[in-house]
Amino acid sequence: MRSVGLTLVLLCAVAVAQPKNKSTELFEEGRALAGAGKIKEACDKFDESFKLDRAPGTALNYGDCLEKLGQLRRAWQMFDSAAKDFARDNDGRASYAKQRADAVSPKLAAITVKVANPQLAGLVIEIGDQTVTAAAQIEDRFEPGEIVVRATAPGKQEFSTRANGLAGSSVIVDIPAELGSGGGAVGPFIADKPEGGRRDKQRVRIALVMGGVGVASLATSLVLGMSAKAKYDDGLDDCPVTDGTPRCSTDAQLQVLDDAGARANIATGFAVAGGALLVAGVVIYFTAPRESMQVSPTASGSSVGLSLSGSF
Numbered sequence: 001m002r003s004v005g006l007t008l009v010l011l012c013a014v015a016v017a018q019p020k021n022k023s024t025e026l027f028e029e030g031r032a033l034a035g036a037g038k039i040k041e042a043c044d045k046f047d048e049s050f051k052l053d054r055a056p057g058t059a060l061n062y063g064d065c066l067e068k069l070g071q072l073r074r075a076w077q078m079f080d081s082a083a084k085d086f087a088r089d090n091d092g093r094a095s096y097a098k099q100r101a102d103a104v105s106p107k108l109a110a111i112t113v114k115v116a117n118p119q120l121a122g123l124v125i126e127i128g129d130q131t132v133t134a135a136a137q138i139e140d141r142f143e144p145g146e147i148v149v150r151a152t153a154p155g156k157q158e159f160s161t162r163a164n165g166l167a168g169s170s171v172i173v174d175i176p177a178e179l180g181s182g183g184g185a186v187g188p189f190i191a192d193k194p195e196g197g198r199r200d201k202q203r204v205r206i207a208l209v210m211g212g213v214g215v216a217s218l219a220t221s222l223v224l225g226m227s228a229k230a231k232y233d234d235g236l237d238d239c240p241v242t243d244g245t246p247r248c249s250t251d252a253q254l255q256v257l258d259d260a261g262a263r264a265n266i267a268t269g270f271a272v273a274g275g276a277l278l279v280a281g282v283v284i285y286f287t288a289p290r291e292s293m294q295v296s297p298t299a300s301g302s303s304v305g306l307s308l309s310g311s312f
Contacts, residue, residue, distance in 0.1 A: 023053035030061065039068050056085035060097050067104060073128075076104045076141045108141035109165025113149060117177035122154040125175070151175045203284055211281030217274025224267035231259060 030045030046062035049055075063078030079101035086094035111127065118134045125132050127140050128147045144167045151159040159179040163171045239248040 021053075023049045023055070023058075026052070027055075027058050027061070030065070034061070034065060039065055043069060054081075054085075056082040056089075056091070056093070056097070059085070060093065060100070063097075063100060067100075072104050072107050073142050076101055076108060079104065105141060106168050107144075109144055109147075109167060110170045111140050111142055111147065111149075111163065111165065111173065112170065113138040113140070113173045113175060115151075115175045120153050120156070120177070120179075122152075124152050126150045149173050149175075151179055153179060203287075207281045207285035209281075210277050210284065214274045214276070214278030214281055217270045217277060219274075221267045221270035221274055224263055224270060228261070228263035228267055231263065232261070 026045045026049035030042045030049060033039075033042035033045060043062065043065040046058055046065055050058045050062055059078045059082040063075045063082065066072075066075035066078060079097050083094050083097035083101055086092075086097055113125065113127065113132075114137050115123075115125065115134060117123075118136050120134075123134045125134050125138070127138070127149055128142055132138055132140065142165065144165060146162055146164050148160065148162050156179040159175055161173055163173060165171045
């Protein structure tokens with residue numbers, strides 16, 4: 001019995017003394033460096049930790065670090081990965097990670113890569129400088145500007161295309177089943193030439209509401225002003241004007257003139273407010289950003305055409 005008891009104690013002691021794994025050590029070092037404001041060094045530690053263990057908590061911290069360095073595409077990927085992993089595990093941090101991803105997304109261009117034959121043997125797809133897992137449809141983001149999409153497979157001609165995207169815009173790339181073979185070379189081509197689109201809908205609605213209220217205020221001012229003048233003219237019938245000043249014989253007659261003056265002041269207030277609202281509405285309308293309409297040439301082994309995309 002003593003022998004068994006001693007063995008158990010020794011086993012427990014060994015378990016307690018067991019060192020942390022390397023990924024955890026790197027993660028904690030990254031947290032410490034981030035807390036000290038050493039963002040670049042912290043990112044390096046989180047990167048090393050994530051390569052050893054793709055934990056969503058590490059991805060979330062790594063994304064925060066990358067965003068501070070301005071590496072928005074990689075930051076979005078980390079936030080998006082963390083959100084999906086947390087959601088899969090029913091972890092409450094999923095919503096926070098998604099919020100972080102959604103906050104970065106409008107600063108990037110979205111790209112959708114449609115792969116006609118994702119099961120093609122040896123298929124390798126690259127979006128920019130990153131290799132992605134082949135799938136029928138791949139969603140990604142990239143920094144505004146140009147990005148290269150490549151697809152290669154043994155015995156097949158390489159598919160390569162370049163695309164230009166604006167922040168908040170969308171780009172669609174089709175990778176044909178036989179890549180670049182059969183129908184002639186595909187690409188490279190420049191996609192997404194920005195054209196002026198309609199003005200931002202929300203800003204236009206605000207401008208129209210303000211302009212409408214302004215016009216209504218001006219109309220009310222006109223009606224009140226005319227009413228005030230008519231009332232004042234009626235009051236003057238009973239109050240002769242001497243040396244430019246009405247001379248009323250009773251308080252009731254004087255009250256008529258005072259009421260007309262008060263109504264005129266209200267009319268002036270409506271006129272000032274209406275004019276200000278109308279001018280503000282015009283300014284908001286003409287300064288509203290235009291929606292980014294994209295005209296994109298598309299090509300595959302068997303067809304060539306154009307696609308329209310944008311942020312609405």
